[in-house]
Amino acid sequence: MKKFFALLLAVVMVLSLTACGGSGKTETAPAAETAPAAETAQASGTAETAEAEAWKPTKTINIYMTHGAGGDTDYMGRKLAEALEKVLGVSVVVTNVTGSNGATCMQQYKDGDTDGYTLIATNTAALTGNEATGMVDFGYTAFEPVAVYGMQSGENIVVPANSPYNTLDDLIEASKANPGTIRYGISTGGGVYIQACVLTNIGGAQFNIVDVGDGAARLNALLGDSVDATSLPYSTAAQYIEAGQLKSLCTCLSKAPDLLPDQRAASETIPELVIDTEYVVLAPKGTPANIVKALNDAILEATSTEEWKQMVNDYCLQNPFVLNVEDTIANLKEQRDLFQSFVPFL
Amino acid sequence: MILQGLSAVLQPMTILLVAIGVAVGIIFGAIPGLTATMAIVMFLPVTYSMTSAQGISMLMALYIGGISGGLISAILLNIPGTPSSVATCFDGKPMANKGEAGKALGTGVVFSFIGTVIGIGLLMVLAPVLCDFALKFQAYEYCALAVFSLSMVIALTGRDMPKGLISAVIGALLATVGLAPVDSKPRFTFGTYQLNNGFALLVLLIGLFAISEVMAYAESVRKNQGYTIETNYKIRGAGFSIKEGLAQTKNAIVSALIGVGIGILPGIGGGVSCMIAYTVSKNTSKHRELYGTGIMDGVVASETANNATIGGAMIPLLSLGIPGDAATAMLLGGLQIHNVAPGPLIYQKSGEVVYAIFFAMVLSAIFMLIFMLFGMRFFVSVLKIPKNFLLPVIVVLCGIGAIGNANNLFDTYSMVAFGLMSYLLIKSKIPTVPMILGFILGPTFETNLRRVSQLASSDPFYRHPIFCVLIVATVLVVIFSTRANLKDARRAQEEELAEMEKMKAAGSDGE
Numbered sequence: 115m116k117k118f119f120a121l122l123l124a125v126v127m128v129l130s131l132t133a134c135g136g137s138g139k140t141e142t143a144p145a146a147e148t149a150p151a152a153e154t155a156q157a158s159g160t161a162e163t164a165e166a167e168a169w170k171p172t173k174t175i176n177i178y179m180t181h182g183a184g185g186d187t188d189y190m191g192r193k194l195a196e197a198l199e200k201v202l203g204v205s206v207v208v209t210n211v212t213g214s215n216g217a218t219c220m221q222q223y224k225d226g227d228t229d230g231y232t233l234i235a236t237n238t239a240a241l242t243g244n245e246a247t248g249m250v251d252f253g254y255t256a257f258e259p260v261a262v263y264g265m266q267s268g269e270n271i272v273v274p275a276n277s278p279y280n281t282l283d284d285l286i287e288a289s290k291a292n293p294g295t296i297r298y299g300i301s302t303g304g305g306v307y308i309q310a311c312v313l314t315n316i317g318g319a320q321f322n323i324v325d326v327g328d329g330a331a332r333l334n335a336l337l338g339d340s341v342d343a344t345s346l347p348y349s350t351a352a353q354y355i356e357a358g359q360l361k362s363l364c365t366c367l368s369k370a371p372d373l374l375p376d377q378r379a380a381s382e383t384i385p386e387l388v389i390d391t392e393y394v395v396l397a398p399k400g401t402p403a404n405i406v407k408a409l410n411d412a413i414l415e416a417t418s419t420e421e422w423k424q425m426v427n428d429y430c431l432q433n434p435f436v437l438n439v440e441d442t443i444a445n446l447k448e449q450r451d452l453f454q455s456f457v458p459f460l
Numbered sequence: 461m462i463l464q465g466l467s468a469v470l471q472p473m474t475i476l477l478v479a480i481g482v483a484v485g486i487i488f489g490a491i492p493g494l495t496a497t498m499a500i501v502m503f504l505p506v507t508y509s510m511t512s513a514q515g516i517s518m519l520m521a522l523y524i525g526g527i528s529g530g531l532i533s534a535i536l537l538n539i540p541g542t543p544s545s546v547a548t549c550f551d552g553k554p555m556a557n558k559g560e561a562g563k564a565l566g567t568g569v570v571f572s573f574i575g576t577v578i579g580i581g582l583l584m585v586l587a588p589v590l591c592d593f594a595l596k597f598q599a600y601e602y603c604a605l606a607v608f609s610l611s612m613v614i615a616l617t618g619r620d621m622p623k624g625l626i627s628a629v630i631g632a633l634l635a636t637v638g639l640a641p642v643d644s645k646p647r648f649t650f651g652t653y654q655l656n657n658g659f660a661l662l663v664l665l666i667g668l669f670a671i672s673e674v675m676a677y678a679e680s681v682r683k684n685q686g687y688t689i690e691t692n693y694k695i696r697g698a699g700f701s702i703k704e705g706l707a708q709t710k711n712a713i714v715s716a717l718i719g720v721g722i723g724i725l726p727g728i729g730g731g732v733s734c735m736i737a738y739t740v741s742k743n744t745s746k747h748r749e750l751y752g753t754g755i756m757d758g759v760v761a762s763e764t765a766n767n768a769t770i771g772g773a774m775i776p777l778l779s780l781g782i783p784g785d786a787a788t789a790m791l792l793g794g795l796q797i798h799n800v801a802p803g804p805l806i807y808q809k810s811g812e813v814v815y816a817i818f819f820a821m822v823l824s825a826i827f828m829l830i831f832m833l834f835g836m837r838f839f840v841s842v843l844k845i846p847k848n849f850l851l852p853v854i855v856v857l858c859g860i861g862a863i864g865n866a867n868n869l870f871d872t873y874s875m876v877a878f879g880l881m882s883y884l885l886i887k888s889k890i891p892t893v894p895m896i897l898g899f900i901l902g903p904t905f906e907t908n909l910r911r912v913s914q915l916a917s918s919d920p921f922y923r924h925p926i927f928c929v930l931i932v933a934t935v936l937v938v939i940f941s942t943r944a945n946l947k948d949a950r951r952a953q954e955e956e957l958a959e960m961e962k963m964k965a966a967g968s969d970g971e
Contacts, residue, residue: 184793
């Protein structure tokens with residue numbers, strides 16, 4: 115009896131810790147006021163930079179993760195948190211706030227505390243894709259981007275191994291010859307949907323586009339002969355390609371992953387078809403520039419280790435890809451402009 | 461390879477982690493509001509730093525413990541600890557009311573173990589064959605399967621068919637809130653982004669069963685209770701005799717097969733398997749009128765099926781890399797993080813890990829059996845705690861569970877709202893269980909119906925034999941259940957009339 119209560123209590127305590135993390139949606143009104151203040155501080159010149167660079171966290175940093183545990187975005191975020199703890203000397207806690215391809219979390223924390231202890235970790239396809247498809251009405255400019263810190267192994271356009279098509283051109287030509295007969299599996303609203311829209315509207319493909327669902331469901335449909343072609347994360351398709359059950363026509367990254375250099379890129383056929391999904395850390399709008407800079411420096415340092423390189427090589431099949439603040443913003447802008455150019459036919 | 465797998469699991473550290481995993485899983489399963497999925501979510505990051513055998517063994521232990529633990533609160537409190545044990549309440553709680561809490565728990569635990577073992581057995585032996593079968597299930601087949609499962613609602617509700625249907629429809633309607641499947645258009649969100657995600661099954665479940673149970677109790681708290689609480693539960697062994705156990709053989713095997721069958725099909729899960737197994741068991745039984753009054757058969761059907769679903773769900777996960785529900789989706793992530801890629805090559809590339817998983821599952825099942833049988837006397841003593849103290853604690857735990865679902869306070873408000881709704885429904889004698897089925901299957905039906913409509917132009921329905929069989933089966937189930945229900949209703953009415961006449965006669969005699 116006592117034991118049972120002790121257990122109950124223990125569980126309550128453990129959970130209340132998590133719960134506290136979750137209820138961190140505190141008063142956000144002052145954010146708007148601090149934003150101009152931060153800008154003026156920045157504008158008032160370099161006199162303050164000595165002081166500014168001295169920003170060091172003294173308490174726990176909370177990273178709100180837009181995607182669920184078990185996925186690649188979560189894994190990378192947690193690995194980054196682990197590495198950051200060593201550099202910063204404070205705890206870095208990752209909390210998953212999931213839903214709507216990350217939109218729930220971003221909406222909830224975009225106006226969060228601007229003291230540098232509240233950060234958001236997500237991927238760029240969710241950030242720019244949700245804006246392009248109209249799921250949310252804000253993009254990266256609603257945040258202070260901190261750093262792009264990795265590149266995904268990408269999505270590949272795949273067909274069954276016994277299919278007569280060997281390149282993306284074959285597939286598109288065949289669909290033009292017999293419009294509406296090639297079933298192309300997608301999940302509406304996400305990156306794969308954007309991809310299919312580009313294939314149709316820019317590439318001129320005439321598929322019968324059918325909604326199938328997430329990556330696992332698309333794999334299921336392709337194996338079960340419910341679709342003729344689809345797009346899968348490389349990590350999902352790899353084993354089937356190796357086993358000779360599927361073949362990859364191309365990757366949708368701008369160039370093949372560093373550790374798999376032999377793949378063709380979709381952009382060789384359709385220049386606009388580039389979906390570079392990167393992992394990114396954001397701070398709520400109005401977080402002072404010196405704090406953003408300090409966090410970015412910490413991320414650059416944390417990801418410069420051999421251990422990080424090994425992890426990224428194994429998990430993403432990529433070399434480390436970490437950008438400073440200016441490059442991060444430029445990179446996000448480029449990706450947003452590209453995605454926005456698709457808006458008319460999404 | 462088999463020996464490598466065995467030796468990876470039989471390390472002291474791994475055994476310890478499995479034991480911890482099972483214990484934590486049982487606690488998460490037993491507490492309404494905390495589920496097996498949550499236990500896995502919480503511990504998944506912890507396993508990142510373990511070896512693959514350790515990490516995966518622990519996740520399996522959490523999964524098996526979590527699914528099994530749900531029966532405790534279902535039987536003792538009439539609140540299912542997880543969606544998978546909804547049907548355990550039907551006969552588990554009446555048994556406890558009759559003073560047979562120990563027997564109900566023992567039955568649940570032993571048959572959970574049997575279900576798990578049957579599931580693992582089929583997983584080990586038949587995985588490749590069953591995978592081919594699972595791949596035949598695409599949009600058409602799912603669409604028909606959802607309709608077929610929904611038709612079980614009619615059989616489930618018994619005499620009060622219209623009220624059961626009302627409940628199922630409300631469930632299906634609640635599931636339409638949020639971004640629509642296929643085209644992601646927001647529906648019934650009233651402009652708040654919080655509603656974009658729709659309602660989580662967990663939140664609905666706590667609202668329907670836990671909150672309303674507390675409110676119903678609050679009604680009677682000041683009334684003098686007519687019965688005394690039996691505090692002296694004698695539990696010997698598993699609480700039931702070997703003979704009673706053997707009499708359940710057929711029921712257990714059928715339920716286990718239903719559990720495995722539903723487990724293999726991605727996206728349906730334990731919440732549905734326990735209800736379908738219960739319904740099938742009831743409708744094929746010789747004493748169907750006793751179901752719901754507190755007989756072992758009901759507990760056996762529900763608990764065997766939901767645990768057999770575990771083995772079933774692991775089949776497509778390991779052999780195809782396709783997760784069947786939220787919990788197995790977490791496990792997929794856990795495997796990938798340890799560089800084990802589920803799929804056709806898993807036996808060749810990570811054979812020792814696959815066997816480690818099998819042994820970890822067997823070990824977890826054994827730990828589960830031991831912990832729960834020994835723990836039973838402690839669990840039963842929960843009933844000795846005055847409900848005035850117990851229920852508020854449960855409400856708090858439910859609130860925490862609802863927040864923990866997605867770290868979102870909004871879910872707690874929804875939970876309370878569903879509690880109020882459920883209370884009103886219970887007051888109007890509308891059963892809430894069909895709502896869960898409607899809530900789970902409504903979206904499956906809608907999503908796949910929309911997909912079918914996209915496919916229909918190049919892929920007509922008569923090319924899908926499973927689809928046709930399921931539709932015919934649905935029609936038959938509806939006709940037969942309706943007839944049986946009407947007969948039951950008529951008989952009950954006649955009995956009532958006879959009773960009234962007898963009373964009248966007795967009354968006039970007295971005068």
